[in-house]
Amino acid sequence: MAGTEHLTVERVGATLVLTLNRPEAKNALSLPMLVGLHDGWLAADEDDTVRSVVLTGAGGTFCSGMDLKTLAGQGAGDDRYRDRLAADPDLHWKAMLRHHRPRKPVIAAVEGHCVAGGTEILQGTDIRIAGRGAVFGLYEVRRGLFPIGGSTVRLPRQIPRTHALEMLLTGRPYPAEEAARIGLIGHVVPDGTALEKALETAELINANGPLAVEAVKASVYETAGLTEADGLKAELDRGWPVFATDDAKEGSRAFAEKRPPVFRRA
Template sequence: MPDEVLVERRDGVQIITINRPEVKNAVDGNTARQLMAAVDQLDADAELRVGVLTGAGGSFCAGMDLKAWLRGDKPVIPGRGFAGITMTPPRKPLIAAVEGYALAGGFELMLACDLAVVAENSRFGVPEVKRSLVAGGGAAMLLPRRIPSTVALEMLLTGDPIGAERAAALGLVNRVTPVGGALDGALELAATIAANGPLAVAATKEIASKQADWTVTEGWKIQAEIYGPVMASDDAREGAAAFAAKRPPVWRGR
């Protein structure tokens, strides 16, 4: 199969690049399977701390490959969602590095990431209704939780896109860079995260991503179950010892 997804390792960071620039990185079934394999590798490899998801050729992702879909080639993995990511994001942090278009399923891929660094020329939207389709890869359900519901409904019901400045004002993205700078900006952010204790980062992401489903009372109990092993780990002791000795910590992931 062609390499429709490129994977690179760089100092504990995995860079995942959708490599279909001729169709603005639209996702077909083969691409979805390769993306799923890449994020599974991110979680399985102890030397990898953070993932960065981006697209080749100046565009992030235009969503589902509609021509492939009409042939019956669907980019949804059962139990995993669109591109094998939207229903089951990786346990480790994943940062979107967006240039150009993040539309439809591409926008939903960005929503599945924990953080987003975007170029000032980026455009974001869910145009499914314009094709009598539904944003079932997460946008219709999750976007109203991320931004004011009236704004989310406007985006979902009109299908009209917004730009990087508006996305930043709404809190949809973390940082805006000059055109061509999204990947470097995402790698800078990834390096900061990768320098932290990997067990603590994973536990913190798990608590933050699941807390909306808990009551406050049960949340105290559940989060203690998640962070308890981290507090008792060798890495926790190393963090305290390194702080006391005024030296950089050496994480072992245990």
């Protein structure tokens, strides 16, 4: 897939790398970027040779949130994308991972600002790696706005409620070390190396059985709101079929033969 002028797509082995590419505007979300993201998530889902996705930003910045011109429908060069938005009014929510959960693991590689809509997209990713100088935060209340990308629902489920409410209600910035301490991100690495670390993590995922990986991810999200008893039942419904796959048999053979497994999604 080609991406758009504000969203570049690159294939690195079995990993699809989506790069927010509007550095002159700190990668503020535009219609071309949202359309590119939407198409990127769908492409990753539909291509069985893609085993993971990395989301990052160009120019040392992840995403500074929604471009207010885009919010007002005035973004330059956006006309060609308006028909896409008109045809699917949820396109921007899917792009921001509010109304769509990719079946492949998504790793965020964050440098610089990851605020407002950037922090909202972040909550839709699975593994999060940030450079030491990265900054996070939900700034919407500072502008009299509401973080409608899902943060009032997701954030208290991902980090302790007291930290979620502080982030939501104060609108203050959070340095990477603090974001890691409260559980918003998983790794803090030297500046400029977040993408490298993300690709290393993706390679570890890509080496595993793709059917198993996708089933594990699905089970984690499907059971999140269930009681323990219901969650354990749902886990069996999701997990048992994996044991009957050819990939599971290949994994056992490869272990016995002391060789890397060759998984075929079967």
